[in-house]
Amino acid sequence: MGVAVTEDDITHGLVSLQFQTNLNESELSLLHLRKRSFELLLHAASQSTYIVGMLNTITHHIVTGDMLRKGSLSKHRVNIGFVGGGRLSRHIISTLVHHGVCVPHDISVSTFQPEKLDDLAKTGVHVCCNNRLVVEQSDLVFVCVPSNQLVVLKRDVDLAPRHFLISYVSTLSKHQVAEELQHLNLLKTDYMYNKDAAYMHNEPYQSVGMTLEDELVVEKLFPGMECGFVHTSPDWVRDMILVFYRYILRIAPDGALNRLNAVLFGNNHGFYLQEKDFRVTGGSNRIASEPDQLNDIVGVGGKVSNLNAKISRKETLDILYTSFQSFFKPKSIDVSKYQ
Template sequence: MALMKRLQKSAVEITPIDITHNLESLQFESALNDEEKQLLTLRKRSHAMVVTACTQATFFANILHEARQIKKQMKSPQKMTAKILQDKEARDPLKVGIIGCGRLGSQLAHCLLTYGRVNPKDMKVSTRRPETLEYLQNKGVDCFHDNIKLVSLSHVVFICVLPSQIQVMAEEIKEHIPGHTILYSFVAAYSPQKLKQILQTNQILKPDLSWNKESEQNSWDCSENVNTALENPVTVEKTCPFGNLKSESVILTNEKFGELMIFALLNMCTSLRLNKSDCLSILNLTLFGGISEDKLQESDFIKKTQDSHGVFPKFDLVKISQINTSVQKRVSSSEHLRKAFINRYMMMFEEYLKRRAMLGPDMEES
């Protein structure tokens, strides 16, 4: 009997060895000739770009959602963050729309549902072939082909169409975009200035992603899908606009994009009819965890006035993307603000892993 127990214990403790791990003949590259191997950098770049784009967009949607919940609890905003992470039913949920659901759009939808605070019933997807999105529909996501309907019902719209489709889409929706709606474009061929012209709105965010010969030499695991990649804290920090590890990524993000997230969040708070004081409270809590050492103030955005109960102007996000502001200078030069931003960025993905560890397999079904 004792021998049997020792054998059972040994069987549990011994980790099976995968004899095929790192076997060259089974690697993706083994089937390529020398000419084709020169193109492997394109595969790495493409994978890193999708991971970076999805991570940043998921974080952005999450902070907008949190800000809307905090607004509902303005009497004690400092106590809200932990409660938000526990509540299943949001009081004022962020309505998310995705136009185009190819490779990037579908990956983004999965990330928003997995790591973000987006409830399936608060997400809408408009695509020419909604019947192919059975997985999302089974989750409760409303999938259809009606861009006007989607834009009119969303607080933030992620544009994931091909460059050849953007002009037709713009003509279709430009007269139906609500003033409070933020358009987040992944269409690389169109600058924010061009998008502003054809969409007739200045509430546009576009990730500033780039690469160079040095960054393409950085290591990157292309074998993982996007959701799995975001379980790695190192990978997540590489995508953070103010992250300390972003120089180690294949895809580089300009810090300017982090600044644009700040202005976009402030605009949303203003659209919720909050005064300057409340807007700043929510912004500092949501993006910087309410740190006391250093906070963004009214004078960082506009000339300081005596009226703290007044409202901020609606900032032109496209114009902000072209000029230097004191906000970017403050965040870039402040160790406290940078560290706080990174912590908030990382926390969203860490909280998901904690919830999954507590709830186990049932979490994927909930």
């Protein structure tokens, strides 16, 4: 069952109706901002898909003892929440379902105007106007609201350390979002703009989910790879690993590091992370053995000795990229039996 998302440009192919036909020279010079906006959507959707896909893989591995086969789904899946039901949320939800990392019934959305998401609700997405309900019942929460609405989220929800937040509040830094929400277990990607880069060949009238079927596009989106207008800070890989590790510590603390290595690197034992790679500089210099201790790492300003350098090596990035890429290959999945 698909999730409907309005196309970015319904005038594609109809030259006389395309909006740029009537733009003057000054306005035409700003068209690159439209492509930049689309590429930001690609980054957010691809990173979200990877995060959800990996957490589902970890959950399945811990529950069943086996790794998920590529292109398969499991009944052992995380619950996904969205605070905010705008364009960004819709594109991320559509991409998650399009690439088979979850089904609509895994997803809950809190929005001021739930009636505007009737099309999503008909597919099985849970739509409501209750931030607290969505946060409490979700393993992972995507914050997709304007910065001036963070105060509403803070008012509605007393955020506990167990709540994983992924923020796409683009106008604020990670530190500012953490301050607004008074919450350390927060991941926020830093994007950097490359004004001299040529945009990837896809035009922004194509859906995000379909664009991410293109291996050349996916390669440009992974940290450390060549990119277009925007790219992701290399710290994103480190922060992702810390999120995965904290999640494992929360649901299965015994042998957590071994489980993390098995999921990230499989049989490539030479790349396995060691306890010493997670020591917090300026802190206790001990490996975090409980999920709350990782607040010092995932939190604002936390430093992890050795980890960043170890996972920044090309050989390590290549292995992690293979995992990243695997979630975006076109899949033929019958999701009806999981709903």
